[in-house]
Amino acid sequence: MALTASAEHQQALLDVQAIDTKLLQVAHRRKGIAEVAQAHDLEVQLGSIDMKIVAAITEISDLDLDRMKAESDVEQVVNRAQRDRERMDSGSVGAKDLSGLQSELESLAKRQTELEDVELEIMARLEDARAAHSQLVEQRVEIEAQLREVQGRRDEAINELDAQEAMFADERSQAVAVLPQDLVSLYDKIREDQGGVGAALLQHGECKGCHIALDTDELAHIRNAASDVVVRCEQCRRILIRTLESGL
Ligand SMILES: [Zn+2]
Known part of the structure; x- marks a missing residue:
């Protein structure tokens, strides 16, 4: 037996449908908040930069150790030359030892220049690494x-949609409260299956849900149905x- 409900x-149901359509629009707008994707992209960028910063800090500390090692190498050569002098x-x-010391001093001087070059090169790399880090x-x-700015705008948009959704949900529960439960259940079931539209106006012989004109048999059938019979589009x-x- 067909479901019945007063014509009123x-x-x-059309009022409920209008509210449900607004709720769908809110859900749709929620999915389309550009700042959600933007914030995500920026978070990914931040993660990648954090990894680079960690790598830069490691490089600086490695180079700093190299620099200290180079410094101490130079210092050893300088001390040795100092002692020789x-x-x-x-x-x-004696004369023999003197000539030995002299030749050692020459090679120490050469070695010092080499080690200082190494130190200078390390210091230059260290400077580059510090600049890259900064x-x-x-x-x-x-x-x-x-x-932060994008998150602020995103949260603002979400809050606004939350407020709208809460308002419409409140309107909906008030609108539904006065309707018979079986009518609302049927409407909800169809709405779920039919992309959010459960009830539609029959206007000038056309279903405003699927926009298809009803044939004469169907129209006659509806015309003859009692006003409390819930009719549906075929x-x-x-x-x-x-x-x-x-x-009709
Ligand atoms: Zn239809």
């Missing part, structure tokens, strides 16, 4: 500021709401 209650100056060294930190600050199965404009 059937009519009221002191021995030479002491006057207690640049990354600056970039991070910039991206983080962008992220094409889309949606509940058809009859009004004076239905063309």
Whole structure:
């Protein structure tokens, strides 16, 4: 047996439908918040920059160790040369040893130049690494500021949609509260199956749910149905709401 509900209650389904359509629009807008994707992209960028910063810090600390090692290498050579010179100056060294010390001093001087070159090269690399690190930190600050700004706009948009959704949900529960449960259940079931539209106006012989004109047999059938019989579109199965404009 067909479901029955007063014409007034059937009519009221269109109000519920209008609210449900607004709720769908809110859900749709929620999916389309550009700032959600933007914030995600910035978070990914931030993660990648953090990894680069860690790598830069490691490089700086490695180079700093190299620099200390190079410094101590130079220092050892300098000390050795200093000792050699002191021995030479002491006057207690024989002619043979003197010539040995002299040639050692020459090779120490050469070695010192080489080691200082190594140290200079390390210091130059260290300077580059520190500059790269500072640049990354600056970039991070910039991206983080962008992220905060985007997150702010995103949260604002979400809050606004939350407020709208809560308002419509409240309107809906009030609208549904006065309707018979079986009518609402049927409407909800169809709405779920039919892309969010469960009830549609029958206007000038056309179902406003699927926009297909009803044939004469169907129209005659609806015309003959009692006003409290819940009629449905044969094409889309949606509940058809009859009004004076239905063309019956
Ligand atoms: Zn239809």
